[in-house]
Amino acid sequence: MKVKELNGGEGDEGARIPMIDEDEDSPNANLISSADRKGSAVKITISPCQPKTLSNLPKRPPVDIAFSDLTYTVNEGRKKNVKTILKSVSGRLRSGELTAIMGPSGAGKSTLLNILTGYKTTGTQGSITMNGHERNLSQFRKLSCYIMQDNQLHANLSVEEAMNVATALKLGKDVSRASRQNVIQEILETLGLQEHCKTMTSNLSGGQKKRLSVALELVNNPPIMFFDEPTSGLDSSSCFQCISLLKSLSRGGRTIICTIHQPSARLFEMFDHLYTLAEGQCVYQGSTSQLVPFLSTLNLVCPSYHNPASYLIEVSCGEYGDNVSTLVKAINNGKHDIRNGKPFPVSEPLNNANIKSKDNLSNGNSLDTNFLLKFANNDIAKDTPQTTETGQVVIPVDLTSPEKPDNVTTALLEQALPSSQRRYATSELSQFWIVLKRTLLFSRRDWTLMYLRLFAHILVGFLIGALYYDIGNDGAKVLSNLGFLFFNMLFLMYTSMTITILSFPLEMPVLIKENFNRWYSLRSYYLAITFSDLPFQAIFCVIYVSIVYYMTSQPPEWDRFGMFLGACLLISFVAQSVGLVVGAAMNVQNGVFLAPVMSVPFLLFSGFFVSFDAIPIYLRWITYLSYIRYGFEGTALATYGFGRGKLKCHQTYCHFKNPETTLEELDMLDASFTLDIAALIIIFFVLRIAAFIFLRWKLLSSR
Numbered sequence: 116m117k118v119k120e121l122n123g124g125e126g127d128e129g130a131r132i133p134m135i136d137e138d139e140d141s142p143n144a145n146l147i148s149s150a151d152r153k154g155s156a157v158k159i160t161i162s163p164c165q166p167k168t169l170s171n172l173p174k175r176p177p178v179d180i181a182f183s184d185l186t187y188t189v190n191e192g193r194k195k196n197v198k199t200i201l202k203s204v205s206g207r208l209r210s211g212e213l214t215a216i217m218g219p220s221g222a223g224k225s226t227l228l229n230i231l232t233g234y235k236t237t238g239t240q241g242s243i244t245m246n247g248h249e250r251n252l253s254q255f256r257k258l259s260c261y262i263m264q265d266n267q268l269h270a271n272l273s274v275e276e277a278m279n280v281a282t283a284l285k286l287g288k289d290v291s292r293a294s295r296q297n298v299i300q301e302i303l304e305t306l307g308l309q310e311h312c313k314t315m316t317s318n319l320s321g322g323q324k325k326r327l328s329v330a331l332e333l334v335n336n337p338p339i340m341f342f343d344e345p346t347s348g349l350d351s352s353s354c355f356q357c358i359s360l361l362k363s364l365s366r367g368g369r370t371i372i373c374t375i376h377q378p379s380a381r382l383f384e385m386f387d388h389l390y391t392l393a394e395g396q397c398v399y400q401g402s403t404s405q406l407v408p409f410l411s412t413l414n415l416v417c418p419s420y421h422n423p424a425s426y427l428i429e430v431s432c433g434e435y436g437d438n439v440s441t442l443v444k445a446i447n448n449g450k451h452d453i454r455n456g457k458p459f460p461v462s463e464p465l466n467n468a469n470i471k472s473k474d475n476l477s478n479g480n481s482l483d484t485n486f487l488l489k490f491a492n493n494d495i496a497k498d499t500p501q502t503t504e505t506g507q508v509v510i511p512v513d514l515t516s517p518e519k520p521d522n523v524t525t526a527l528l529e530q531a532l533p534s535s536q537r538r539y540a541t542s543e544l545s546q547f548w549i550v551l552k553r554t555l556l557f558s559r560r561d562w563t564l565m566y567l568r569l570f571a572h573i574l575v576g577f578l579i580g581a582l583y584y585d586i587g588n589d590g591a592k593v594l595s596n597l598g599f600l601f602f603n604m605l606f607l608m609y610t611s612m613t614i615t616i617l618s619f620p621l622e623m624p625v626l627i628k629e630n631f632n633r634w635y636s637l638r639s640y641y642l643a644i645t646f647s648d649l650p651f652q653a654i655f656c657v658i659y660v661s662i663v664y665y666m667t668s669q670p671p672e673w674d675r676f677g678m679f680l681g682a683c684l685l686i687s688f689v690a691q692s693v694g695l696v697v698g699a700a701m702n703v704q705n706g707v708f709l710a711p712v713m714s715v716p717f718l719l720f721s722g723f724f725v726s727f728d729a730i731p732i733y734l735r736w737i738t739y740l741s742y743i744r745y746g747f748e749g750t751a752l753a754t755y756g757f758g759r760g761k762l763k764c765h766q767t768y769c770h771f772k773n774p775e776t777t778l779e780e781l782d783m784l785d786a787s788f789t790l791d792i793a794a795l796i797i798i799f800f801v802l803r804i805a806a807f808i809f810l811r812w813k814l815l816s817s818r
């Protein structure tokens with residue numbers, strides 16, 4: 116069996132951690148073998164080969180997390196009925212261990228993970244500590260990362276490009292370019308992605324995507340890593356690889372926590388620590404090997420050759436009677452740890468800022484101290500379930516076993532953080548620049564966003580040019596020409612709006628993940644996407660307007676062309692902003708339906724169908740909001756205003772031969788082109804600000 120090992124990158128600790136093999140299909144992937152429980156001991160055999168180190172990663176301290184009496188409630192329905200999802204659970208997650216949060220569907224696994232990560236903060240009561248001190252959420256977020264279920268990767272980037280962006284954003288300018296490259300090389304080699312560094316992320320296999328998600332977060336070496344269902348959607352071999360990778364990471368001193376539905380027996384044995392929930396309460400906390408003996412003390416005998424994980428889930432689901440309350444009592448809702456019989460410290464509520472030492476914490480729910488003492492003195496046989504004087508069941512383990520000393524202080528944590536109190540590793544300007552370059556790269560590679568749009572503008576340009584060919588200077592075809600002006604508005608509005616409604620919501624999951632993991636601020640991201648699409652939209656609009664303006668024989672004067680183009684450009688920018696507002700506020704389905712429907716009043720009140728004077732007074736305010744009106748008026752003024760001479764007339768009588776007559780008919784004699792442009796610019800800024808506010812709200816409400 117060929118197994119690679121690498122140094123965990125934890126500086127002096129020098130923990131050697133196994134590395135997964137590069138090729139998923141390789142037989143070498145089976146680096147860990149042999150499974151059994153009870154009789155034949157489970158052995159994870161790792162033999163060193165090709166040692167590698169993650170020496171270039173920033174040094175981070177190990178972090179233990181403890182939570183106590185954690186309760187999570189939500190208000191449901193119109194009557195705001197309070198629903199309690201987590202019921203005063205406690206637990207402890209240690210550094211250097213791979214912890215699985217397991218439980219039946221709906222037990223509260225994701226909820227617990229979301230609270231531990233800091234993703235959910237409202238509706239939570241209880242205490243969460245880091246190395247024995249009250250958790251400072253801001254500090255915690257700098258030390259942790261959350262890898263969500265559906266990878267959330269940008270499809271249009273190669274592995275190497277994605278890593279470059281992650282290192283640029285997460286390591287910042289303090290780290291030289293060469294060092295950043297070393298970090299990338301190291302991580303890619305370590306996670307077996309070096310061979311695929313030029314592969315687009317969309318072409319990676321499920322397991323490789325999962326590894327890339329880990330690689331991206333590993334660049335700043337967070338000591339705490341949370342994974343939501345890391346094995347979902349993977350085949351058994353990839354599941355194994357994925358859990359092996361997590362185990363490797365934990366062996367480097369990191370605290371690795373993941374939720375998992377129902378692992379196979381082989382996967383189950385790889386976890387160091389199991390935390391099981393049922394009905395929002397803790398039914399087991401301890402090592403995987405002690406689960407079966409623990410259950411047997413409660414007369415829950417796991418049949419031979421039955422997967423203990425499945426058995427525990429079955430018990431939790433009530434398949435063997437109502438045992439949940441018995442289990443919750445035995446484990447004291449997570450206050451007891453089957454591994455060492457140690458009681459958990461009781462901490463102050465979350466909002467209590469007092470920092471206190473673990474040593475001072477009370478043991479209100481402690482296990483019998485005599486029992487622990489006896490056990491420590493080897494008076495009790497190891498691995499034999501015992502009942503304490505207080506009636507609690509404990510399966511003792513060797514307290515003298517090499518367990519990480521609990522001596523890590525917050526001073527160490529502070530040392531590990533960047534000296535400044537900045538939220539992000541890079542300045543907002545750098546974030547803006549990096550995200551802008553990345554977005555421009557996506558746009559260049561996105562067929563729909565780029566080539567289809569370009570093709571549509573050219574095709575429709577020629578079609579309209581052919582349909583309204585040479586009518587611009589014909590006094591007999593002024594009404595058709597006005598139809599052409601209105602159609603321009605319609606076309607530019609829909610093309611810019613729909614593409615944003617369709618593409619922007621797809622970005623949301625990646626934005627949520629990257630923003631939560633402190634890659635960049637929402638402001639930098641928003642500015643970058645605002646600036647990235649404007650040039651493309653402008654180019655498409657210029658191409659379209661040039662074609663139709665020339666083919667339809669509008670006035671051949673540069674200043675009129677400039678005014679016409681200016682109004683068209685602003686219409687497409689405003690419509691794009693409408694798309695952004697809709698995309699930020701709602702999902703694709705609702706947006707695709709609502710945005711065109713909401714545009715109908717603006718089209719009706721544009722001045723093309725009904726002149727201003729004919730609109731009932733109580734409805735006139737809508738015309739002031741109609742950006743189409745300003746665009747239409749702007750192009751009409753550019754075409755017929757500013758003292759344009761009489762048009763050609765090939766018929767006996769042309770009513771609209773004099774352009775002033777046209778403007779009079781449209782109620783535009785007193786209209787001002789400057790005001791139209793100013794109104795469009797104001798609407799543009801208002802919509803952009805509204806889109807930002809919606810986006811912010813969406814990010815917060817998604818938690």
Ligand SMILES: Nc1ncnc2c1ncn2[C@@H]1O[C@H](COP(=O)(O)OP(=O)(O)OP(=O)(O)O)[C@@H](O)[C@H]1O
Nearest residue numbers: 189191198200218219220221222223224225226227
């Ligand atoms: N915002 C909410 N409003 C109402 N109920 C909620 C809310 N969030 C979660 N719940 C409920 O809380 C319970 C736990 O949900 P959670 O997603 O944590 O379960 P889970 O153990 O992760 O389940 P699964 O394994 O199926 O994903 C479920 O019954 C769910 O319906």
